[in-house]
Amino acid sequence: MTNYVLNVLVSGTFLDEQIKEVNEKVSALVKSLGGTLISISEPARRRLAYVIKKIRNGVYVDVVFSLDEKVLPKLEKELKLNLEIMRFQILKQQLVKLKQISRPVEAKKELIREPVALLFETVQPEKTPVKEASKKISMEDLDRKLDEILEEESI
Numbered sequence: 001m002t003n004y005v006l007n008v009l010v011s012g013t014f015l016d017e018q019i020k021e022v023n024e025k026v027s028a029l030v031k032s033l034g035g036t037l038i039s040i041s042e043p044a045r046r047r048l049a050y051v052i053k054k055i056r057n058g059v060y061v062d063v064v065f066s067l068d069e070k071v072l073p074k075l076e077k078e079l080k081l082n083l084e085i086m087r088f089q090i091l092k093q094q095l096v097k098l099k100q101i102s103r104p105v106e107a108k109k110e111l112i113r114e115p116v117a118l119l120f121e122t123v124q125p126e127k128t129p130v131k132e133a134s135k136k137i138s139m140e141d142l143d144r145k146l147d148e149i150l151e152e153e154s155i
Contacts, residue, residue, distance in 0.1 A: 001066040003093040009086045012057025019043050035067035
C-alpha cells in the first residue's frame with residue numbers, strides 16, 4: 001500500500017460541526033476501500049485566490065492515508081460525487097531519506113543538539129564554469145587578424 005496526502009477544500013460557510021462531518025465521511029470512505037488513516041490535520045480557514053461557486057473563503061483539510069493503488073480511482077470518483085467537497089487533490093507522499101550518520105549511536109546528546117536540517121540531504125545545483133574575460137583587442141589588431149584569415153582561405 002502506498003501513502004497518499006488528500007487535500008480537501010470545503011466551503012468557508014460551513015460550521016465546525018459540518019467540517020467534522022465531512023472529515024468523518026472522508027475517513028470512513030478511505031477505511032471502506034481498505035485503506036488506513038495515518039493523520040488528519042486541523043481545518044484551516046483561508047481566503048481563496050479566486051471565487052469558486054460564488055464562495056470567497058474556504059476550509060482546507062489534509063488527510064494522510066495509505067491505500068492500494070488499484071482502489072485510488074474509486075476514491076477519486078466518490079470524492080467527485082460528494083457535493084460538500086468543492087475541490088480535492090490526491091498526492092503521493094514522498095519519504096525523505098536521512099543522511100548516513102558517521103557517529104556511533106551512543107552519542108545521542110550530540111544528535112539532539114544538532115539542527116534537524118543537517119540530518120537531511122541537500123542537493124546543490126551544478127555550477128557551470130565561468131568563462132574568463134579575454135584581453136581587449138584594438139580595432140587595428142582585429143582588422144589585421146581578419147585580413148590574415150581571409151587571405152589564408154582564398155589561397
